[in-house]
Amino acid sequence: MNKFELPNHSLMKQPEFVFGVATSSYQIEGGVEEGGRTPSIWDTFCKVPGKVDKGDHGDVACDHYHLWQQDIEMIQGLGVDAYRLSIAWPRIVPQQGLVNPEGLAFYERIIDECHARGLKVYVTLYHWDLPQYLEDKGGWLNRETAYKFADYAKVVSEHFGNKIDVYTTLNEPFVSAFLGYRWGHHAPGIVGEREGFLASHHLMLAHGLAMPVLRENAPLAQHGIVFNASPAYPQADKDQLAADYAAAENHHWFIDPVLKGEYPQIVLDRILDKAPMVLEGDMDIISEAVDYIGINYYSRDVVRFDENGDIEKVQIEGAEHTHIGWEIYPQGLTDLLVSLKDRHDNLPPIYITENGAAGDDQCSGGVVNDEQRVRYFQTHLEALDNAMNAGVAVKGYFAWSLMDNFEWAFGYEQRFGIVHVDYQTQQRTLKQSAIAYRNMLIERAEENK
Ligand code: FCB
Secondary structure, eight states: OOSOOOOTTOGGGSTTSEEEEEOOHHHHOOOTTSTTOOOBHHHHHHTSTTSSGGGOOSSSTTOHHHHHHHHHHHHHHHTOSEEEEEOOHHHHOSBTTBOOHHHHHHHHHHHHHHHHTTOEEEEEEESSOOBHHHHTTTGGGSTHHHHHHHHHHHHHHHHHGGGSSEEEEEEOHHIIIIIHHTBOSSTTOOBOHHHHHHHHHHHHHHHHHHHHHHHHHOTTSEEEEEEEOOOEEESSGGGHHHHHHHHIIIIIHHHHHHHTSSOOHHHHHHHGGGSOOOOTTHHHHHTOOOSEEEEEEOOOEEEEEOTTSOEEEOOOTTOOBOTTSOBOOTHHHHHHHHHHHHHOTTOOOEEEEEEOOOBOOOOBTTBOOOHHHHHHHHHHHHHHHHHHHTTOOEEEEEEEOSBOOOOGGGTTSSBOOSEEEETTTTEEEEOHHHHHHHHHHHHHHHHTO
16 A cells, blocks of 8 residues: 545545654654753653663663754655654753753754744653653652743743644653552652552643643643553453453543542552642642643553452453554544543543554565554544544644654664664655545645645
8 A cells, every 4th residue: 555545525634634754852852962952851861771671771762852853854755744743851951940042943943943834833842851850850750840940931931932733741741650660660669559640640740730820821832741551451241340450540540630630439449548639729739620631542441350459461362563562452542532532521632652563574665564553544544534533623633753763761672653764874764654644645635736
């Protein structure tokens, strides 16, 4: 297949629907000691033996710090409407109380270049690269970090204002809180139930504190937050409660505070004294209205109760998985979006801010045949169309990722790009999936003329 197909009457064919590609700062930039940047928790974490596959790190990554201009030209060449990137906090505020003009200038060049090439810019303020100096004071376990985030959001939004088309406060607070502070798979590598939930509350507070600041400084931009969400299915009927709980911890714990101003009771009932300390007024701050929510969808969870009554994930025999081991399950995207619509009367419009597949892609003779990824995108676009037909308001879709990059604890082994990166030469090569995406977008542009 050399072109993704959208159903004839799909709302995604309309020119207002935004198609884009996404990346994040630490995963692509490199240049970790350049331009006045100081270390983030990921620089530190990568140095801890055994934490990242093969000892990989983001020191160079895709060298986007130097190659940004050609990368943006490449994005334009794909025919997308928008580019979703993130700003590295330690480039902007390299020390407490210090604003780094060089950091602001780096992103300003990128934003200007995107606009000059007709691309809208979606900027995430926090995609996991917390300044190490804040971690030294407790990181997200310290309530103060939420206030520091609002200060950083102020610096960025005062500088860029409406120049940033769409602001995102946080990317996937679940991952920051639970992989970082509960299970220790991600930076800063802390393990503890209480810690994980406390970090989650401070992250949500950070989001809420930043919202009015962003609105004031960028009144014409859209403002919101991005969640990862995997719908959960019971392995057998007896496991329905396990599935309800899994979904609650996976995404309702993060989405409910924003849209309902409360944490889901089912989780509070289970974690009991591990629940975070919530001060009076916190939930009002967190539930400030957002213009959209971003959903990152990759796969689903199938769960059951084990013999101790704990919830465990099970692998589905015979199902197709990607290289990273995640089941390919497009129907989950439809189910998830419809379930969110049913749960929240006030569900704001949704962007699919990430969706994609990891491969073990080889480039040979300038061709990367990523057949599985091509099918992955095609079937997920259809699943998204089904959700939209069922009445879910979706405004855009971003492929994760523009190019292969540093996949956190998995290092460079897992390639999520629609563009292949040769890390020896920094050569970029469009994979078949990028070509199919581009061809679909060219056709859509023709039809909308
Ligand atoms: C998401 C992250 C993104 C990338 C993809 C595969 O959880 O937001 O940075 O790692 O998964």
